[in-house]
Amino acid sequence: MMRGFLTFLVFISVIFFPWPLTAVLSLASSFLIPFLPLAVGLFSDTLYYTSGLPLFTLCGSLATGAVLFVRSRLKTGSIGR
Amino acid sequence: MKKTFLSKRNALLSSANISWNFGVLVFALMVLSIRLFVPNFFWYAFTPVFKSANVLAARSHSFLQQFSDTAILALRNEQLTNENIALASENQALIQKMASIEKFICGHLVSTSDVDTKCPQSLKGILAGVVARPPESPYDILVLAAGTRSGVAVGMEVFGAGGVPIGIISSTTTDFSRATLFSSSGIDTLGWVGRNSIPLTISGAGAGTMNAVVARSAGIVAGDMVFVPGPGMLPIGVVSRVDSDISSPSVTLRIQPAINLFSLSWVLIRDTGL
Numbered sequence: 001m002m003r004g005f006l007t008f009l010v011f012i013s014v015i016f017f018p019w020p021l022t023a024v025l026s027l028a029s030s031f032l033i034p035f036l037p038l039a040v041g042l043f044s045d046t047l048y049y050t051s052g053l054p055l056f057t058l059c060g061s062l063a064t065g066a067v068l069f070v071r072s073r074l075k076t077g078s079i080g081r
Numbered sequence: 082m083k084k085t086f087l088s089k090r091n092a093l094l095s096s097a098n099i100s101w102n103f104g105v106l107v108f109a110l111m112v113l114s115i116r117l118f119v120p121n122f123f124w125y126a127f128t129p130v131f132k133s134a135n136v137l138a139a140r141s142h143s144f145l146q147q148f149s150d151t152a153i154l155a156l157r158n159e160q161l162t163n164e165n166i167a168l169a170s171e172n173q174a175l176i177q178k179m180a181s182i183e184k185f186i187c188g189h190l191v192s193t194s195d196v197d198t199k200c201p202q203s204l205k206g207i208l209a210g211v212v213a214r215p216p217e218s219p220y221d222i223l224v225l226a227a228g229t230r231s232g233v234a235v236g237m238e239v240f241g242a243g244g245v246p247i248g249i250i251s252s253t254t255t256d257f258s259r260a261t262l263f264s265s266s267g268i269d270t271l272g273w274v275g276r277n278s279i280p281l282t283i284s285g286a287g288a289g290t291m292n293a294v295v296a297r298s299a300g301i302v303a304g305d306m307v308f309v310p311g312p313g314m315l316p317i318g319v320v321s322r323v324d325s326d327i328s329s330p331s332v333t334l335r336i337q338p339a340i341n342l343f344s345l346s347w348v349l350i351r352d353t354g355l
Contacts, residue, residue: 050252
């Protein structure tokens, strides 16, 4: 339920709110859904990317990598419950 | 011996996490593939969502305005009313002047008095609604509801209210187009600044702002207008701040656009040959 609401909110914020708020929301939600920043980065670039580096996809993948690293260091079973 | 089943042995590989991670990635990739293979349909599907976002932004702005000081608002309203009357009369004079210039140019081009039907579209411009704008669009781009069907082509110049140049068309579909704003990072535009028309290169700094470097001896101050070439010298913005380092012979100008890019609702697209 919580995961569904957060996912919906983050994807909607890409269109409805300024991008810094989207970045904060996706980072906050990434502790529950680690691949959300990457997915949101892809979604943002799908909507707005023109030329050069796809910055949001890159930032999203970095954030996902960081979250996965942090989770791998935490004690097994303390997050997934 | 009884076998124990540990479904949540690993926090990363629990079934709930995998399904959500997989789901969001598949959704993003699906949207991306629609955008790549059927871009026109993609923008048709997303335009209502962008429109509802615009309506929400407008309503929340008016709601927040209610909390402002009413005395200040009344004073500001009176000032704006007076300003509006003066601008309306000035506008009428300019419209008359523009119509006569357009008639003269088109008359020469098509040798007919029927300017409205025969005058090339490039001179009159294509009116396009703004679907998405900064700060929602993070790359300083505009998504416009006019594409190749309306005559929009890559490289055409985009103008805001009052004929202020704001960007260049960077990609098009049948019914939609994207404009990269002059304030977009990595975009350089040639222009002039101040009363002495000192040439300078205007660089996009993102978030609707621009920078330029000029010699300290040029004497540019905050409030000086910045112009770009077009039909004459077109105002693109105003110097909002001058940053200087005592050890450097040059200063950095922080340029604010002449119109608010965050509240654009329509633009005019014209082929200026840029």
